[in-house]
Amino acid sequence: MSPTETEKCLNHPKFKELIRARRRFGLVFSLIIAVGYAVYVLGMSFAPGFMSQSPGSGSMTYGIIIGVLVIISGMVCSGIYTWRANRYFDVLNGELRKELGHE
Amino acid sequence: MSKVIKLFLGYISGYIFLALYLSAAAHGAGGDISGAVVKQPLNVSAIIMFLIFVLATLGITWWAASKTKTKDDFYAAGGGITPWQNGTAIAGDFMSAATFLGITGAIYGFGFDAMILAVGVMAAWPVILFLMAERLRNLGSYTFIDVVSYRLDKKPIRIISAIGSLSVVIFYLIAQMVGAGKLIQLLFGLDYVYAVILVSFLMICYVSFGGMLATTWVQLIKAVLLLIGGTFIAFMVMKSFNFNVEAILSSAADIHPKGVAILAPGLWLKDPIAIISIALTMMFGIMGLPHILMRLFTVKDAKDARKSVFVATTLMGYFYILIIIIGFGAVTFVMNNPDYHDAAGNILGGGNMVALHLTQYMGGDFMLGFMSAVAFATILAVVAGLTLAGAATIAHDLYSKTFKKGPVSSAEEIKISRIATFALGAIAVVLGIAFEHQNVAFVASMALAVAASVNFPILIMSLYWSNMPTKGAIAGGVVGLILSIGLIILGPGVWVSVLGNAEPIFPQVYPTVYSMPLAFIAIWVFSLLDKSPQAEKEKALFDEQLVRSETGIGISGASNH
Numbered sequence: 001m002s003p004t005e006t007e008k009c010l011n012h013p014k015f016k017e018l019i020r021a022r023r024r025f026g027l028v029f030s031l032i033i034a035v036g037y038a039v040y041v042l043g044m045s046f047a048p049g050f051m052s053q054s055p056g057s058g059s060m061t062y063g064i065i066i067g068v069l070v071i072i073s074g075m076v077c078s079g080i081y082t083w084r085a086n087r088y089f090d091v092l093n094g095e096l097r098k099e100l101g102h103e
Numbered sequence: 104m105s106k107v108i109k110l111f112l113g114y115i116s117g118y119i120f121l122a123l124y125l126s127a128a129a130h131g132a133g134g135d136i137s138g139a140v141v142k143q144p145l146n147v148s149a150i151i152m153f154l155i156f157v158l159a160t161l162g163i164t165w166w167a168a169s170k171t172k173t174k175d176d177f178y179a180a181g182g183g184i185t186p187w188q189n190g191t192a193i194a195g196d197f198m199s200a201a202t203f204l205g206i207t208g209a210i211y212g213f214g215f216d217a218m219i220l221a222v223g224v225m226a227a228w229p230v231i232l233f234l235m236a237e238r239l240r241n242l243g244s245y246t247f248i249d250v251v252s253y254r255l256d257k258k259p260i261r262i263i264s265a266i267g268s269l270s271v272v273i274f275y276l277i278a279q280m281v282g283a284g285k286l287i288q289l290l291f292g293l294d295y296v297y298a299v300i301l302v303s304f305l306m307i308c309y310v311s312f313g314g315m316l317a318t319t320w321v322q323l324i325k326a327v328l329l330l331i332g333g334t335f336i337a338f339m340v341m342k343s344f345n346f347n348v349e350a351i352l353s354s355a356a357d358i359h360p361k362g363v364a365i366l367a368p369g370l371w372l373k374d375p376i377a378i379i380s381i382a383l384t385m386m387f388g389i390m391g392l393p394h395i396l397m398r399l400f401t402v403k404d405a406k407d408a409r410k411s412v413f414v415a416t417t418l419m420g421y422f423y424i425l426i427i428i429i430g431f432g433a434v435t436f437v438m439n440n441p442d443y444h445d446a447a448g449n450i451l452g453g454g455n456m457v458a459l460h461l462t463q464y465m466g467g468d469f470m471l472g473f474m475s476a477v478a479f480a481t482i483l484a485v486v487a488g489l490t491l492a493g494a495a496t497i498a499h500d501l502y503s504k505t506f507k508k509g510p511v512s513s514a515e516e517i518k519i520s521r522i523a524t525f526a527l528g529a530i531a532v533v534l535g536i537a538f539e540h541q542n543v544a545f546v547a548s549m550a551l552a553v554a555a556s557v558n559f560p561i562l563i564m565s566l567y568w569s570n571m572p573t574k575g576a577i578a579g580g581v582v583g584l585i586l587s588i589g590l591i592i593l594g595p596g597v598w599v600s601v602l603g604n605a606e607p608i609f610p611q612v613y614p615t616v617y618s619m620p621l622a623f624i625a626i627w628v629f630s631l632l633d634k635s636p637q638a639e640k641e642k643a644l645f646d647e648q649l650v651r652s653e654t655g656i657g658i659s660g661a662s663n664h
Binding site for chain 1: 216218219221223225226228230232233234237348349353356364366367368369372378379382386410412413416417420423427647649651654655656657
């Protein structure tokens with residue numbers, strides 16, 4: 001790709017929108033996962049008392065609940081990201097490529 | 104085709120010679136082959152099912168060999184793997200023997216603390232999806248090193264990344280081979296040396312003839328079998344407790360000698376630094392594993408790479424939840440059961456056998472045979488993926504792109520890959536035998552720590568930080584490599600356990616909490632210091648890289664390789 005083509009793409013409004021929207025989406029979701037994981041890890045490290053408590057009268061502890069929630073949120077967030085990327089980012093990228101004369 | 108057959112026969116005869124030589128050497132040295140592990144009587148149903156698996160996978164390898172003609176086929180299955188297949192294979196790389204046997208055993212022994220081994224993986228994969236997968240697919244062709252060298256000075260950056268990549272591959276191979284040898288000894292009653300040679304032999308067949316296509320299919324079949332088996336065992340555990348999860352946990356706490364402490368932190372990981380370091384190693388180590396990142400190049404485009412990671416994440420999450428149920432459930436059914444303990448009260452076969460004892464309890468000898476065969480298949484599939492990644496790094500990144508002057512033909516590169524595969528197989532046997540009596544847990548931690556401290560910082564910064572020139576990347580790689588390996592050697596894993604000193608110089612098993620941040624700092628400092636014209640040129644290339652990584656514009660051809 002020539003420098004002028006690169007320049008043209010960088011300044012294209014759809015490219016800017018794609019970058020902005022996808023980065024924001026990816027960062028927010030990464031942050032959700034990172035915060036969940038941090039709560040789990042820091043809870044283990046600095047609040048073992050809380051992690052061993054049980055929300056009800058049973059033996060399920062907050063620690064196990066948070067751990068399983070991190071696993072489930074990983075699956076759910078991946079699903080939402082993929083769903084949105086298939087429906088929004090890919091469409092935007094397709095339009096951008098067409099307007100720039102690729103495909 | 105006849106050329107391939109001749110090669111095949113040549114390899115086999117060479118291999119048998121090496122195998123005989125090594126086993127003779129091992130016997131000649133008076134080595135105690137069976138070691139600390141007690142060999143089990145021959146398990147007939149396991150052996151039959153394992154033979155079926157081996158025959159089926161060799162058949163697939165035969166088919167894959169006929170389709171593997173170019174280097175594109177060899178490294179990336181021609182980009183023709185579907186997202187479902189690829190996602191299942193990626194999940195398969197994580198549903199390893201270490202996961203199924205190791206994490207189950209660790210939860211059985213330590214309870215809650217061991218869950219971090221599953222949670223850490225599930226924290227890594229979504230982030231790989233959100234920030235890396237599509238961009239990697241758009242920028243590279245066969246290895247993650249293609250991506251980091253995209254805009255940097257190709258030779259030095261390929262060399263340092265290749266050192267990082269090969270270290271990870273070899274450390275992982277050692278851990279897998281020793282685990283394989285012991286497991287096979289336990290499951291099938293086969294001598295350690297023969298077990299290691301058998302694994303290495305099959306792995307060389309899969310990789311050198313079938314390339315990525317065979318490696319993916321072997322992993323895919325095994326992943327499906329393991330998911331079926333794991334689902335069955337977890338379902339039987341749930342059924343025994345009338346599908347009441349609380350009951351599984353309270354029963355485990357009643358039976359376990361540590362009581363309710365197994366449902367809380369503190370039994371395994373004692374201090375905060377240790378917890379944080381293992382947490383960082385798990386999460387960021389996975390983002391730098393070369394054999395995993397390589398699978399992102401086997402699909403046709405970025406969209407399929409994204410879908411594969413989604414499929415992989417979902418299957419892994421499901422499997423880890425099964426493992427948690429199986430681990431806590433095993434306490435109830437295995438811990439006080441005299442069938443699974445020797446006269447002294449020790450668990451038969453050691454902590455790694457817990458999952459298989461529970462399998463036997465729930466499904467009888469047939470199910471035990473099935474899961475034993477799957478556990479062996481798992482090791483084969485994982486070592487094949489590792490070896491292929493190592494061979495690609497040697498043939499593609501080092502031989503073809505760094506050291507060889509002038510263009511390298513596809514046939515020549517495949518030839519070099521096959522030689523590299525054979526060499527890695529032989530190295531795996533030698534190291535597997537050398538490390539037989541060592542505690543290999545530190546070797547696996549070394550692999551992840553190096554991946555987190557070398558590969559991951561270089562990769563993520565090359566994707567996102569336009570101001571990183573070659574010198575910054577190299578500085579980060581060197582600092583990460585020296586610190587991660589150096590601190591492991593000075594730590595309890597090597598300094599105390601292997602070298603026999605009384606006290607470790609560095610107190611932590613995982614160095615990542617220091618080595619990874621310092622690698623990032625080195626990248627940052629050396630990047631800011633480098634004001635050369637070369638650095639300016641590399642920074643200017645970031646725009647083109649950005650456009651290609653985000654849109655795929657600039658990739659030529661349908662398969663994008």
